[in-house]
Each structure stands twice: as C-alpha cells, then as structure tokens.
Amino acid sequence: MNQADRLRRLNSAVMTTLTAVCTFVAVGILAVILGYIAWRGIGAVNLRFLIESPQPVGEGGGIGNAILGTLILLLLSSAIGLPLGIATGVYLSEFGTGRFGSAVRFVADTMTGTPSIVVGVFAYAVVVLPLKHFSALAGGIALAIIMIPIVSRTTEEMIRLVPQSLREGALALGAPQWRVTLGIVIPAASSGIVTGAMLAIARVSGETAPLLFTAFGSRFFSYYLDQPIASLTVQIYNYAISPYDEWHAQAWAATLVLMSIILTINIGVRILTRKRF
Amino acid sequence: MSDEPSTASFPTRRQRLPTLLGRWRRSLSPTGNTGDAIFKAAMFSAGLLLLVLVVSMVVALLSDSMLSLRQFGFGFLTGQAWNPIKGEFGALPFIYGTIVSSLIALLISVPLSLGIAIFLVEQAPYYLARPVGFLVELLAAIPSVVYGLWGIFVLAPVLRVYVEPFLAKWFGFLPLFQGSITGIGLLTGGIILAIMVTPIISAVVRDVLEAVPSSQREAALALGATKWETTRVVLVNGVPGIAGAIILGLGRALGETMAVTMVIGNRPQISISLFEPGYTIASAIANEFTEATQDLYLSALVELGLILFLVTFLVNGAARLLVRSVTRRTAGAGAPV
Numbered sequence: 001m002n003q004a005d006r007l008r009r010l011n012s013a014v015m016t017t018l019t020a021v022c023t024f025v026a027v028g029i030l031a032v033i034l035g036y037i038a039w040r041g042i043g044a045v046n047l048r049f050l051i052e053s054p055q056p057v058g059e060g061g062g063i064g065n066a067i068l069g070t071l072i073l074l075l076l077s078s079a080i081g082l083p084l085g086i087a088t089g090v091y092l093s094e095f096g097t098g099r100f101g102s103a104v105r106f107v108a109d110t111m112t113g114t115p116s117i118v119v120g121v122f123a124y125a126v127v128v129l130p131l132k133h134f135s136a137l138a139g140g141i142a143l144a145i146i147m148i149p150i151v152s153r154t155t156e157e158m159i160r161l162v163p164q165s166l167r168e169g170a171l172a173l174g175a176p177q178w179r180v181t182l183g184i185v186i187p188a189a190s191s192g193i194v195t196g197a198m199l200a201i202a203r204v205s206g207e208t209a210p211l212l213f214t215a216f217g218s219r220f221f222s223y224y225l226d227q228p229i230a231s232l233t234v235q236i237y238n239y240a241i242s243p244y245d246e247w248h249a250q251a252w253a254a255t256l257v258l259m260s261i262i263l264t265i266n267i268g269v270r271i272l273t274r275k276r277f
Numbered sequence: 278m279s280d281e282p283s284t285a286s287f288p289t290r291r292q293r294l295p296t297l298l299g300r301w302r303r304s305l306s307p308t309g310n311t312g313d314a315i316f317k318a319a320m321f322s323a324g325l326l327l328l329v330l331v332v333s334m335v336v337a338l339l340s341d342s343m344l345s346l347r348q349f350g351f352g353f354l355t356g357q358a359w360n361p362i363k364g365e366f367g368a369l370p371f372i373y374g375t376i377v378s379s380l381i382a383l384l385i386s387v388p389l390s391l392g393i394a395i396f397l398v399e400q401a402p403y404y405l406a407r408p409v410g411f412l413v414e415l416l417a418a419i420p421s422v423v424y425g426l427w428g429i430f431v432l433a434p435v436l437r438v439y440v441e442p443f444l445a446k447w448f449g450f451l452p453l454f455q456g457s458i459t460g461i462g463l464l465t466g467g468i469i470l471a472i473m474v475t476p477i478i479s480a481v482v483r484d485v486l487e488a489v490p491s492s493q494r495e496a497a498l499a500l501g502a503t504k505w506e507t508t509r510v511v512l513v514n515g516v517p518g519i520a521g522a523i524i525l526g527l528g529r530a531l532g533e534t535m536a537v538t539m540v541i542g543n544r545p546q547i548s549i550s551l552f553e554p555g556y557t558i559a560s561a562i563a564n565e566f567t568e569a570t571q572d573l574y575l576s577a578l579v580e581l582g583l584i585l586f587l588v589t590f591l592v593n594g595a596a597r598l599l600v601r602s603v604t605r606r607t608a609g610a611g612a613p614v
Contacts, residue, residue: 012503016400022392023401026479027412029472033419033427040430087323095317096324104324106597107331113525113593114586115532117559118334121566121582125337148327178316206420209534209559213566233422237535240426248430255423266418270411 034259041256044249050257054219054235057244063254065221069136069230072223073215074205076140081147082197088148089155089193094181096156105156111149119145120210128214136222136229139215143204150203154196158189195269202265206258208233232258334586342580344573353580359545359561361569366577368584370545374463374555378537379530381467381551386475387523391512393475394482399494399508410483417476425539428469433460433540436468441552456550459542464551466541470530478526481600485518486511488604521599528592532585534559558585 048062055061092105123142128134162185170180186193208231211217216228217238223229232254239251339346345353349366356367393413397406437460444454489511497507512519542554543564558581569575 008503008506012505015505015508016396019392019396019400022389023396023409023413025389026393026416026475027409030412030416032431033423036427036431037423084323084326087320088327091320091324095320100324104327106594107327109597110590110593111327111331113528113532113589113596115534115559115589117532117534117562118338118582118586118589121562121579122334122337124566125341125579126333129341145330148330152327176310176313178310178312181316202418206418206423208420208422209563212563216567233420233535236426237422237539240422240429240539251426255426258420259423262418262420263415266415 034263037252037255037259040249040252041254044253045256049250049253053221057246061250063232063235063250063257065218066230066232066235066254067257068221068223069215069218070205070232072136072225072229073139073143073211073231074201076136076225077143077147077204078197078201080141081144081200082151084144085148085151085200086155086193086197088152090159090181090186092152092156093159094177094185105153108149108152112153115209116142116146116207117209120212120214123210123214131226133226134214134216134228135226136215137225139211139229139231140225142210142214143207146204146207146210147200150200151196154199155189155193158192158196159185161192162188191273195273198265198269202262206233206262208237212237335583338579338583338586342576342583344576345580346576348573349577353577354584357547361565361571361574364571364573366573368558368577368581370547371556371558371561371581372584373547374466374541375531375557375559377463377551377555378466378470378541378557379527381464382470382474382530383523383527385468385471386478386526389471390475390478390482390522390526391519393479394486395508395512397479398483398486399511400504413476413479415476416472417480421473421533421535422539424469424473424536428465428536428540432469433465436460436465445552452549453551456548456552458552459554461540461542461554462550462552463541463548463555466537466555466557467551469536469540470533473533473536474526474529477529478522481522481525482515482519485515485522485600485603488518489514515603517599518603521596521601521603524592524596524599528589528596531592532559532589534563538563558582 048060050062050067051064052060052062053065054063088104088108092101092108095101096104119142123138123145127138127141131138166184166188167180170184171177175183211231211234215231215234217234218228218230220230236251236254236258239247239254242248345366349356353366353368354372355369356365357369358365358367359370360366397410397413401409437458441454441458441460441464445458448454493510493514494507497510502510537557538560541557541560543556543560544554545556545561546553548555562578562582562585566575566578569578
C-alpha cells in the first residue's frame, strides 16, 4: 500500500470515528439532562406535593392545581384540535391531490415550524382581548392551533399506508366513498392516527410560551374555562426565575412530573408501534 | 352512478335549478351520492379552515400592530432604542440578538447533526441505528422550559466557571470573547438553542440521506472509494435536502422562546461580545407582553410577533421546498415530530 492510500484510509477512519463521537455527544447530553432532572426532582416529589396548591415561600405547597390545569388545557385543546387535525388529514390523503390539497399540505408543514409564542399572540388578539381577561379557553385554543398541523400531517401519512386494494374492494361491493373512508380506511389506520394524536398531545403538554398570556397561570384550583388557569409549564417557569431556593426545588420536582408524562407517551408510542416503523 | 348525464341539452326552466345543484354535487362527489358530497364538503372545510387560520393570523397581527406600524414605519426595524417609558420602540437589538443566537446555534449544531445523521444512516449497524436514533429524537421531546431550567442551573454555571474563562484566555484577542463573564448571555442562549435544534436538523438529514439511492454508494465502493469517500458522494447527492434541513433548524432557532428567555439575559442592547446579555424577538414578547399597559407598547410587541411570524413562515416554507425536492420519491417526508 502506498503513502496516498494509507492517508485515505486514515482519513476515512478518523472521519467515521468523528461521526460516532457526534452521536455519543448528543446521547450524552440527553443522559445528563434527564439524569439531572431525576436527581434534583426525586427528593421533592411526594403525595402532598402532587395534590396541594402553591403556598407562599417557606410553607411548602404543591402543584396539584397545575396538574389539574394542564389536564384541562390538554382536554380542551384535544377536543378542538384533534377532530380538525384528523379531518384535515383525511382530506389530504383521500381528496387532496389537486392544487388546493398541496396548498393545505404546504401550509400545514410550514405551520408546524411556526413559533408557539406567535400562536400565543394570535390567541391573545382573538380570544383574550374580546373577552377582556385571561382564560383557560384562550390557552386551549392556542394549544389546539399548534396541534392541528401536526395531527393532520401524521394522519395523512398513516392513512396513506392503508393499501389501495382495501378501498377498491369496499367500493366494488357498492359502498359509497364516505362509508369506505369512515368504515374501512380510518379503522385500518386507527392505531397510527392515535399514535400521531398522542405525540401531538405530548408536544403541546410541554408548551409554555403560548400559555403565558392566554391561560396566564393561577395559584388556586380552578376548573372554569373563562378564568385564568394554572399549568405545569408556566408554574415551572415562574418558579425557575424566582429568587427562592425552595421554589427552585419545586421547579425541578414539577419538571420531573412533566418529563415523566412526556417520556411515558413517547416511549409508550415507540414500543406499541415498533413493528410498523 | 350518475342518474343524469352531465352533457344534458338545454335545461327547461323547471330543471335549471336542480341541474345547478346537481353540478355542484357532482363536483363534490362523482358518484352523485349525497352522503359522499356531505362527507367531502366536511373534510374540505377542515382543510380550508387551516388556510383561513393562517390568513387570519396575519390579519389579526397586522390589525393589532397598526398603531406601531403607522407611528414608526420602516424605522421600527432600524431603531436601536427600546424604551417603553419614553415611548421609543426600535426592534434592532431584538433582531440582532435573534440572529446572533441562531447563528451560534447553527455553527454548533450543523456539524453535530451532520455527524449524527451520517453515523446513523451510513455507519451504524441496524440494531444500533434505530434505538440510538430514537434517543437523539427524544432530545426534541424535552420542552423548551425544561431546557431553560437546565440552562439556568447547570449550563450557565458550567459556562461561567469553565468555558468562558477558557475562551477569554485563549481567544480574548477577539472582540467576541471580551467583557465580563457571567454565564448568562448570547453565548449561553446560542448553546441551548444548538442542543434544541440538533435533533430537528439530524432527523431531516437522516431522511435525506436515506432517500439517496444505494446505487450511488455501490458505485463509489466499486471504484475503490473508502467509507468516508463513499459518504461524501452520498452527501453531494443530498445537498439541497441538507440545506433545507439547516434552514429548517434556523427557523426553529429564530422562534424558540422559553429556553432562550431564561438564559440570554434579556437586555435590549447590541454588543459584539458574546458574553454580554442580549434579547431576542421571541423573548421580548414573552417577557413584556403582560406588562405592556399602553396601547403603543402592546402594538409594538404585536408587530414583533408579526415580524417573527412572517420571517419563520418564509424560512420554513423555503426549507420544506428544498427538502421535498430530495425526498419526493420516498412518500411523505413529514415533520420530524
């Protein structure tokens, strides 16, 4: 082997090792972040922390109202966002072949990258200003707007995986198209659609920016849709930027709770769909 | 199965209205089935709603920022002073902070993401590539506010104690690395952003590399190319898609809010030094929106939102077109959620 070839091989070995190092760095950062959250959070999580509402500094308190608020916001945004997102996905996969379909697809793709803070400003303009105060409704609408493009694109992709022969068979038996889509295609793709919906819920459950001036946050238990409502993320933010050590500890504990929910959904979906992807 | 032929002769007066209705119905459903027409109309309106939503976002942001648009005009973008008490609103410090922090993010995350994608697609064995790829994607599942929390209490102290003194010592002759060392500033914001956009860029680059036909690899290997030389051939084939992935990451970095807000220092100033605090468009909105009591102040913040929306929409649109040009053949290279 001559000198030039030896150099080429050395170069190849160095570069391929470097790519492995890059991957190792990324996985290492993930491990450091998750490990640190677990280490700081585990000590402060107990039953009282999970069910109590916040108290002044020095008196303990918990995140019960924030957990309830996050659940209400997620229910509200799912009720609005999932039907619209799934319907858009069905339109894109079953009818969206023309120019209008591509326009919707392009806008959905581009919307998934829209900064969530902008969605918050929009929800403020169309819901908070007319109602004249912060409300859970405004927060739910903001989260739903973030959900719709995500759900529509995953739904479209999942429905496209359903074999064409299934549709043709049903049509050949004389079923109208709406029955084919609702009765054959969507059930066949249902697990994929549920997966997409779960991932969208996991994504918006971590959103903070669109809630800051829509749902706003609250230190009390509330289930009224026209009143400000607490959420885990906004609570974490408020505690993180506060000057008190006790609240910092609570922020880490709340983060542990939030991350457990999000990771459970992500890993659960991964395990359930391992065969398909 | 249409009961009336579409090439009907002149409709009599009695038939005219039903024919028009029928034509509309046939356009919705070629089979003439009422259920089909209703179903398609319902699905269509959901799609239409998405377009209406985007248009109404632009309209709402425009109308609510009209006051500021009228008052400052183009000068809003070039004004350097942001002083709500005096009624001075110039967005340049925010634009500067947004661009600088995003550039730092790309500078770090692009090589990292390319390395990850190349490793996972070209080098790692199948049993390793899938779980490791999933772990990298999990970085994208961590919420922004959690990155912010981690940034305040872990990253910023590490930068203050180890990294920034090191940079100041060895690269202190550059104006970039001069000034007081606090651990909170443009550099910290950029690094947090880099971690956040890495999973996004690497996921799209993976899609792009996987779309390059394996005949390219086989040809290179058959000519005696080494592993790395083969990879370079693959990379050349994917250039538009990789460019798209990077621009997509840029779009995400420009609009990231919470994590940056928590570590960048939030001071509206333009400084060369990366150690100094800065401010981004998104964090200005997040911090000051609920404090804005005067109409003009609120209007200026909404205008910031409008700018951010239009810029990220253009950036993301361009990125999608680039990525799609490469991955079109493999159906549905969707969003890396």
